[in-house]
Amino acid sequence: DAGVTQSPTHLIKTRGQQVTLRCSPKSGHDTVSWYQQALGQGPQFIFQYYEEEERQRGNFPDRFSGHQFPNYSSELNVNALLLGDSALYLCASSLLTLYQETQYFGPGTRLLVL
């Protein structure tokens, strides 16, 4: 049973550039959530995708956008990169149910903006 996978593992970009991060959810999961974890901090929720639509969004600017594909995999796009976007980006997958379902995390993508 494959867990959550993310690519790439590391990425270096310069200010103003655009970046795309990818996530494949755990088998059987239909919901993908993205989190940003700055150095020394806990993860912060960016947004969540279900049925190819953004369902919930945290306090992040429109420079952060995403997409979910029919196979439930997801992309996170960040435009006009800022130095402050340097962080570990975590993807978590879960199964949408009426009741709580545990989110399982991928290994993350470390983004460095120079």
Next chain:
Amino acid sequence: AQTVTQSQPEMSVQEAETVTLSCTYDTSESDYYLFWYKQPPSRQMILVIRQEAYKQQNATENRFSVNFQKAAKSFSLKISDSQLGDAAMYFCAYRSAPGNTPLVFGKGTRLSVIA
């Protein structure tokens, strides 16, 4: 908005000893879930234990157990018989119920295990 506070930035424990990590949270909701996640240097966030707020019984998972005090909004993690592999960042997290709501994390506690 819900908040999660971990007041211990760093903790250390001798191998085979017991350590308790603290977590408090603030919410006006009555139905929610609490989690402890472990993040080793490999960065993978691993679920350690979870607690449903409606359950009075404290959750346990092998050497890991929680002390859930709903009225005090406290959710501490006890690690018994600490092992070198327990060294990691530990994050307490809150999640509203029902549905697929996002996790709200604390800032974490770095646990060192001394051989």
